[in-house]
Amino acid sequence: MSGSEFESLEKTLEKHIPDAELKEVKRILFGKETKKLALPACAVEAASARDFELQGYLFEASPEQLRPPRTVRVGLIQNHIVLPTDAPVLDQITALYKRIGDMVDVAAMCGVNIVCFQEAWTMPFAFCTRGKEPWTEFAESAEEGYTTQFCQKLAKKYNMVVITPILEREEIHNVLWNTAVVISNSGSILGKTRKNHIPRVGDFNESTYYMEGNTGHRVFQTQFGKIAVNICYGRHHPLNWFMYSMNGAEIIFNPSATVGGLSEPMWSIEARNAAIANHCFTCGINRVGTEYFNNDFTSGDGRKAHKDLGHFYGSSYVAAPDGSRTPGLSRTRDGLMVTEMDLNLTRQISDKWNFKMTGRYEEYAEELTRATKHDFKPNIIRE
Amino acid sequence: MSGSEFESLEKTLEKHIPDAELKEVKRILFGKETKKLALPACAVEAASARDFELQGYLFEASPEQLRPPRTVRVGLIQNHIVLPTDAPVLDQITALYKRIGDMVDVAAMCGVNIVCFQEAWTMPFAFCTRGKEPWTEFAESAEEGYTTQFCQKLAKKYNMVVITPILEREEIHNVLWNTAVVISNSGSILGKTRKNHIPRVGDFNESTYYMEGNTGHRVFQTQFGKIAVNICYGRHHPLNWFMYSMNGAEIIFNPSATVGGLSEPMWSIEARNAAIANHCFTCGINRVGTEYFNNDFTSGDGRKAHKDLGHFYGSSYVAAPDGSRTPGLSRTRDGLMVTEMDLNLTRQISDKWNFKMTGRYEEYAEELTRATKHDFKPNIIRE
Structure with a gap:
């Protein structure tokens, strides 16, 4: 259950359901x-030689008279950690550079313009342990760290925007953050954006390591479109997606690390709802595999102490503003999802459905302001 | 395609997928x-004798030491119109009273405490036609109309809260609204709440008939729990669900009228996302069948003039705060979904996931206020 035996929802449907009905099942x-x-x-x-799944999908838009198509190819990468969690820190990082370098190389063959890696991709997701050593050693400067330099080289070599989610050490104040660095395809650093909402659920005790981000809802204007990064737990907050969209994001990435027992039935709902509600593309990326730690830890749920937090179920996917989506990548294998999307679709769907036009945001701004006051009285009608 | 040939997603999965895999498919x-x-x-x-589908499901919560369970039985009713759209207005209404009366009678046998009907249940969904006659004749006073009186009788007879979505005529100003009246199980009118977001999409030209509601995000304290009504197109707006929840709603009903070609892949996403994001129960209710009109109308999409707006696909369902949901009612038949839920689950899931605690609402109130100003400058980072 919620484990690694089951490879793919979509493949299971395709294996068993006859074609005529399968068409309706997939449409719904x-x-x-x-x-x-x-x-x-x-x-x-x-x-195939490098042992990861490769999938490619296409989201088209209608031709317009005044605008050419704005096609962009996006790559999502999900992967296991390479070395055990007790290998030397630098060895673990180096092995991940090699793995990701090999996968980005294939993304480049596929013409990918923007690639995004999973949350805290240079390390195991060790925050379940509540230990500090050696995990805080994985933290680096967003501007000058080895990982940013590594990604700058990739970006320049392949003319590719690279979104690299890391554990950031802000060295001036010596504070850790959960951060995504956005590297332009020129190789220069476009900027960084921090995780806005920090979980305190199950094994995800992350507020022990870093606090809520202070970079607001930045959108990065790249050569290939306007993008934003909603890190992991932020996907549960519809306001977070919404505010990136209000700042103009056309594609919102959601690099994540989440396990089957906790969140799997919500995974296909939240990013896709955000794509629909905000007339944009969303990209969910999740780790794959089970990570074991030397020190026992507990989960606050009555279970005995244990050494892993469960199976990261992969299933990375892209959702479009018209309510459609790609299948998920495997639940069990490393993978690269390449999606070509025409960003003109975002405005076309907005013109069709009008959620921003019909959103009544002035009224929500007032209501929400009132709701956050200490003297807020909910609007409750009683008999 | 998106038509009436396909009866049920869930039944199709159950028919074809072997048990072991089916379990994983359904879990995901x-x-x-x-x-x-x-x-x-x-x-x-x-x-069975009255020819409608009846399904029953149970959402349990963990036992607590200080609070007894707070179980409530909710009934969702989806139905075809009974008479053709060109039958005399009063005959159409009377036939629907008979049909709904028969279905509520079964709900009472099932111990339902709160029942909700579909949007504008006393009439065909004629707003696609853009005609005014005779459709505006279906509008009635929320406080004194025949339909409210009919529902008051049902409520009193069966000790049942009745949510009755109608086309309202506010007689003082002679203005129409899309309104749900909430009748207490005592038979008295608890209040009314109006549709907050009005569609201008495809055949749903409803702003020709009524404007955005002016009743805010009221929550009704009933004997069985705190409820709210998010009518139809409001389900596309995450802020709408959110604000009902901020006012304390434990169950949010979404009486709707929507067709396969337009919205079906979004149907299972939006109300369910709202249940997850707001730690509450949500209930999506949709019409069933195809309604034909005497006068041709066009849809603004290049198709020839026609007489129907497509197939209302039913599929009413209940979603729970823990990410689970009931199957949908049929895509083709009238139906009653009876769900017993322990409302203690809402606080339990909130305590687990903490979305309200981690929501940072003060900051969103400020950001949203800024975003609605004429001089708003989006937060865009350029190279």
Whole structure:
């Protein structure tokens, strides 16, 4: 249950359900059929040789008279950690650089313009342990750390925007943050954005390590479109997605680390709801595999002390503003999802459905302001 | 496609997928398994004799030491119109009273405490036509109309809270509204609440008939729990659900009228996301069937003039704060969904996931206030 035996929801449906009914099942579950994107043979071969799944999909928009299509190829990467969690810190990091470098190389073969890695991708997701050593050693400067430098090289080499979520050490005040650095395809640092909402649920005791982000809802204007990064637990907060959209985001990435027993039935709902509600593309990225730690830890749920926090179920996917979505990547394997999307779709769907026009935001701003006051009285009608 | 040939997603999955895999498919798609609720034989027989589907499900909560369980039985009713749209207005209404009366009678046999009907239940969903006659004749006073009186009788007879969504005529100013009247189980009118967001999408040209509601985000304290009503298109607006929740709603009903070609892949996402994000129960109710009109109308999409707006796909369901949900009622038949829920689950899940605690609402109130000003400058980082 919620474990690693079950590889893919979509493949299971395809295996068992006859074609005519399958079409309806997929329409109801996943929306308008997402076309497969033809990927170069060299990429398919390299992914196979390097032992990761490669999927490609296409979101089209209607042709317009005054605007050319604005197509962008986005790559999502999900992966296991490479070395055990008790290997030397630098070895663990270096092994992940090698793995991610190999995967980004395939993304480049597929013409990817923007790539995003999973949350805290240079390390195991050790925050379940509540220990500080050696985990805080994985923290680095967003501006000058090895990882940012590594990603700058990738960005420049492949002419690719790189979103690199790390554990950040802000060295001036010596404070840790959960941060995504956005590297321009020129290789320069476009900026950083921090995780806005920090979980205190189950094994996700992250407020022991870092606090709520102080970078607001920044949107990064890249050569390929306006993007934002809603890190992990922020996907449970509809206001978070919304405010990135209000600042103009066309694609919102959600690099995550979450396990089957906790969140899997919510995974396909939240990012997709955000794509629909905000007329934008959203990209959910989750880790894969089970990570074991030397020190026992407890989960506050009455279970005996244990050494892992469960199975990270992968299932990374892209959701579109028209309610459609790609299948998920595997629940068990490393993977690269390449999606070509025409960003003109965001305005087209907005013009069709009008959620921003019909949103009544002035009234919500007032109501929300009132609701946060100490003397707030809820609007309750009694007999 | 999006039509009436396909009866049920859930039944199709159950028919074709072997048990072991089906369990995982259902866990990923629908969350923790929702237990079936045993319903009295007399109700099962009556539903069969009266030709509608009857389903029963149970959402349990953990036992607590200081609070007893707070179980409530909720009934959702979806139905076809009974007579053709060109039958005399009073005959159409009377036929619907008979049909709904028969269904509520079965709800009473099932011990339902709160029942909710579909949007504008006393009439065909004629707003696609943009005609005014005879449709505006279906509008009635929320306080003194025949339909409110009819529902007051039901409420008193069965000791049941009745949520009755109607086309309201506010007689003082002679203005129409899309309104839900909430009748207490005592038979008295608890109050009314109006549709906050009005669609201008496809055939849903409703702003021709009524404007955005002016009743805010009222919550009704009933004997069985605190409830709110988010009418139809308001489900696309996460802020709308959110503000009902901020006013204390434990169950939010979403009486709707929506068709397959427009919204079906979004249907299972939006109310469920709202249940998750707001730690409450949500109840989506949709019409069933295709309604034909005498006068041709167009849909603004290049198709030839036609006489129907497509298939209302039913699929009413209940979503719980823990991410689980009931199956949907049929896509093609009238139906009554009876759900027993322990409202203690809402606080338990809130204590577990902490979305309200981690919501940072003061900051959103400020950001949203800024975003609605004419001089708002989006937070965009450029190279």
